[in-house]
Each structure stands twice: as C-alpha cells, then as structure tokens.
Amino acid sequence: MLAGISGWHTAENQGVNNVLAAQDSFKNPIADGADPWVIKSGEYYYTCRSKAGQIMVSKSKKLTEIGPAKVVWKSPVKSWNSKTVWAPELHQIGKKWYIYYAAGQSGPPFIYQRSGVLESVTDDPQGEYVDKGMLKTGDDNADPSKTIWAIDLTVTSINGKLYAAWSGWERNATTDKTSQHLYIARMSNPVTISSQRVKISSPDQPWERGGPLDLNEGPQFLKNKGNTFIIYSARESWTPEYRLGQLKLKDSTRVILDAKNWIKSGPVFQGTPQVLGTGHASFTTSPDGKEWWIFYHSKKESSPGWNRDLRLQQFSWDAKGNPVFGIPVVAGTLIKKPGGE
Template sequence: MKVKARYIWLPAVSVLAIGVLLVLTMGKVGHKVSSHNDFYNVIMQDGADPWVYKHTDGFYYFTKTTGGNVTLWKSAQLTTIDAGQVKVINTGGSNIWAPELHYLNGAWYIYYAMDDGDNVNHRMHVMESTAADPLEGIWQYKGQITDPSDKWAIDGTVLQAGEELYFIWSGWEGDVNVRQNLYIAHMSNPWSIDSERVEIARPTYSWETNHSPYVNEGPQVIIHGNIISLVYSASGSWTDDYCLGLITADISADLLNPASWNKRSQPLFSSGNGLYGPGHHSFTKSPDGREDWIMYHVAKYSGAGWNREVRMQPFRWNADNTPAFGIPADPDLPLTLPSGEAEHQRYEGEEAAFGGAAYASSSPNGSGGMKAGHIDTPESYVEFSVNAEEAGQYILLARTANGTAGGGWSHLLLSVNSGASSHFNITNKGWENWGLSTARIQLNAGTNILRFTKGDGYGEIDFIDIKPAD
C-alpha cells in the first residue's frame, strides 16, 4: 500500500529556533539526581587487613596494611572512610603488617607487626598516644610486645574481658615456618605481657591445611552475651581458599586454659557470589549503634593473590551468641546504608553530558543497566552537573571499572568548576568488575560542574554519589 507523504510548512524563524534548541540540548544535559540510602559494598578499592574502630566521639578510625608505615583514616561515616582525613605515622623497620588501633585505659595504642627486612624476624610492636584525637599529638614507641619465648609473631590484637587484658596473635611454634598457630597471653598493661604464651588453635581441618605453610592468623574477638567469639583467618592468604573460622570461649572461663576454647569444624565465611578469599576482618557498629558490621578484604578477582580490596556487610547473631555472616554480599546488588548514615545524592553515568568520543553504553552489572565510558581521546569527557545546598567540602564516591590491557591502574582527570585537574585513580579488575574511586572536593552553593577527561589508561563510570564531608 502506498502512503502519501505529508509535508508541513514551517516559517524560517521556527526552523532556526528548533535547530538552536537541538544544538543546546546536545551540548548540555539536564542531569537527574535522586537520594539513595544504599551503596555497593566496596569500601576501599585497594588494601588488605582492614581494621576499623568506632570511638565514643562518633568517628570511625581505620587502618590497613600499607607496608612501610601505619596510616590512619578518620571518617564520620563508614562508607566514606576511603576519603577520610589521613595521618601517616612512621614506624621505622620494614614490612609493617596488619596494624590495629585500640583505645585502652584512656590512651590510644597501635599494635603492628614489623621486621628488619627478613620475615623470620617479624615481631609485634606497640605505640602509644595520649592525645584525644589519634590523628593529632605525638606517638611514642613503647617497644616490642612479646612473651618470654620471643618467637615469630604477627596480627596481634587485644581482648578486654572484664577488667583483664589479653594479647592474641598468630605465631610460629619454633623458628621455622611450618604453621601459624594462635596464641594468647595475659597483659599487665596495654604494652606488656606478663604470662607465658598459650596455644589455643592450630591448623588441623582440611580447609586450614590445603596450602603450605598451614595458617591460622588474623584473630579478631567480639563478645555477645556470655560468649567470646574469636574469628580468625585460615588457609593461604594468597589463594582463593582464604576464609574465616571460629573458636569460642565462655566469658567466665579461664582464658589461659586451652581447654576453654572450642574450634568449629567448618569455615564461618568463605568465597561466594563471585568474591574470593574473604579474610582478615574487623568488627564495628553502625553510626546509631543498632547494627553489627564486618569489614574484610577479598581478592579483586579469582587468582588475584595478594591484590585485594576492602568490603563490608552487616551480620546477625545465632541463638548461641555466635556471629552469622552468611556469604560475601553480591557485588552487583546494593546494600542498605549502615543505620544512622545520611543518604547521598546519586547521578547516573548515562545521564551525564558527553564530549568527544565518550558516550553511554549498556552495562550488564551497572546500577541502571548503563554506564559512561569511551573517554578515549584528549577531547573526550563525561560531565556531571551537581547541586550543593551550601558551599563546603564534599565526598565524591564513584562506582568505577578499569580493564585496561596490561592490568595496570588507570586514572581519569577530574576537574571541578573548571579548576585544576587531579588524578582520579581506578584499580584494574576488568570491565564490569566494579570498584570504588573517591575524592574530597570543594563545591559552591548551587550548581557545580564535575568533568572527567582522558588521563592514563581507561576507565568507566557507573554512577557518582555526593555526600557532605565530615
């Protein structure tokens, strides 16, 4: 069937106006924004052995293995720790592993493993600060913390049971790396041990002895009801088999008696939902104190070894007062924000303005099924129009991905309101394996323009979240 074409006459002025409108529309996009009370649970896109502590001042204090020092982060919110205030504390020595920050008897203490460049000489050490804020004041080295045996020791933590303090760590039985056992000793003060060490666990089950050397390490304690749950890491930390195990004791028991401790025969938390090797964790509370959260590291992808990232998720309690973690949360399903944490403003990548070669494309794992990418040439950009109620510092959290050939990090260049650009770093886990990139930015009251341009390598953006800084 033939259809007659219909023509509509428009005045020249009208045609010109439509053309101008189209040009303006292509050059600038009105960006949708929505309030969200959820997040995708990467907390840091790089790092291992996360330790987080919620102090009575309402702030979270965080540290992780950085290798050559102890670095502290301070944040009012759990999900913004990566962009928190930072203090670097020099320790001397080499191979600084798994630091922890504790507040005991009115002072701050950092416990960390350190050697002289030879792993055989790893021992636990402690520093003290009496400042109200651990990011302020002076840190004083208190010395090595050890029992009389003075054997290889890492991953030390403190258990406070009533008025008594105990030190728990991972160590060698002798002077050769055959296995790592868990030991406990009584403390006379936060920097001194006054008893012999007592072995309370060693690798025995198949899931603890599937790699050599055999490993029990990363002990962390949490008390619920009358039960002390000592959750530890087992198997090789360099493998996908790394997992968490559990030993328990009654709070009223003699904790220096090995018979007081009971080990569970099955792992408590292991690989799942496409996440591998969860381990070396810590515990904390939501901002309002109503929820319990576990923070842990995982391999960035299967077979990544010691290339790890930090995640967290809430957990509940079993009837016997032991923690129930389930499995690692699905990385492509959002979790509700920790209870008491403020919502953030979300801008989806596909709603941004694009220039050069950049454009939006489909994303199987993206929050809205789309992503912003192809920022492949110097003139390419992805631009967000962000509104701030008042001028001040804000935290930018972007769900990002990098699959640049060669496996290296990449960075985009981020500018705010046409200011100087800064590196916006993205770890390499492969395309569609989303992570988290963050920045502290200064915004004006009203509309602000955030522009991402080509840097080194390639990167994609699922969305950005904006929250006021601490």
C-alpha cells in the same frame, strides 16, 4: 489517554524510587587494600592501615566512606621494625590509644616478623604516638632474645583483665614456609605481655588444611551479650580459599589461658565463585548502634597474590548467641547503608 498518563506517572515514580534507593545504598568494594581495621568512638569511625613503612589513621562519620588518612608513625631507618609493616590495629584503652602492628628487620623472606605497639601522647587517635617497642611473644618473657615470630596481634579485656591474641610460629625458623598457630597471653598493661603464651588453635581441621601452607592468623575478638569469640583467618591469604573460622570461649569463669576453654567451629564465612579469599575481618556497629557489621578483604583475582579490596556487610546473631555472617555479597550489588548513616 488516561492509561498513558498513568503509565508515565508510574515510570516517573519508579525512577524516583530508584534514585532514592541508590542514595540510601552503597556498593562493595568500598576501597582497595587489605587487613581492614575499624573502630567506632563516639560519632566517628577510625580506620587504620599501613603503606610503605607508614601507619595511617583515617576518620569519618560514615562507616561506608573511609576519611582522609593521616600518617601517625613512620618506621625507623634501621631497627627490628624498619621493614614489612603489616596489619596495624587501633585500640582505645583508658584515656589513650594504642596501635598494635607487625614488622621485621628485613624481608622477604618474612622470617623476622615481630609484634610492636605504639602509645598515643594525647587522647587524639590521629595525634602523635610513641613507639613502646617489641612485645614479648615467646616462651620466656625474661629473655627478649627468645621472642618468637608473631603477627596480627590484637587485645581485649575479659573479666577486667587484659589479654593479647596473635598468630605465631611454634619456634623461629629460617624459612617463612612455616605453619602459623593462634596464641593468647595475659597483659599487665597495654604495652606489656606478662604471662607465657598458650596455643589455642592450630590448622588441624579439614577446612583449615589442603593448601600450600596451612595457616591460622588474623585473630579478632568479638563480644556480644556475655559471649566472647575469636574470629580468625584460615588457609592462605594469597589464595581464593582464605576464609574465617571461630573460637568461642566456653566459660568466662574458667581459666582464659586454657585451650580446652576455646571451642572451634567453621568455616563461618568463606568465599564464593564471585567473591574470592574472604578474610582478615574486623567488626563494628552502625552509627545508630542497632546493627552489626563485618569489615573484611577479598582477592581481586583467582591467581596467587595479594591484590585485594575492602568490603562491608551486615551480620546477625542466632538464638545461641553465635554470629551469623551469611554469604559475601557480590561486588556491585546495592546494599542498604548502615542504620543512622
């Protein structure tokens, strides 16, 4: 009799523990989509995405739950940026917000992609924006007509100076079957590139090559304890081999616009037989500020294509200050929610 009662209580307690574990956890994927961008400001997380020529900003107190989306910009009917709006990023610089995005006058083929920037009218990231035009991602800033194909532009401040990094072509081409490289340049303000671009990475390592079209794209700055990294995507986004590589700034007191000052390593995060095509990540911290999280996309099937979903995972840092992303967690696995959520 006592054994039976004890067993019943054990089962009851186990059931309660399972419920509590589920309430304190989440599962990947958290949403459909691609090229995820998240930024934390105060107690809110803002995500930014594009759909059908529109750019939307979502707001949520929870990292694991994307809030309702609000359209903040629609592409013009006929302009350089009227089609193929890709991978917008939301950045807070000073008292205003800026959205950097890629678009083209037509496509496919995607041979007209350029990078543009929107500037907020107020301090509300979900408020009104003004289109500040195309950024000069070429070799001659004095001649806008020489702006070269560019996507996935991102920005950061290093030693008090603003820099832009992006994925681009060496020269404009008549086919989108063109290899992509990573470039960096100085900015005089959030809407103006003021220096010539410098190529800091090409797909030249064995783990970056071997597919139908070798690419470097999706650069994202990641900074921690005095170290500056560019985490980027390599290989092809439509294949299961999409993965992340790393550039580390060797010495922040030296010239930032020097390819020799960026040390490449990788892959630092790649798929498994259960999680395919992991790439185009952004990074943030937990609500309590004690944990680091990677926000990335993954392919839904192994066949070529862009059917993808969004995933979150905590990462750590090693003794040398490098990020350690680990292995992508299989879909459906319970993951402990970010601290403070």
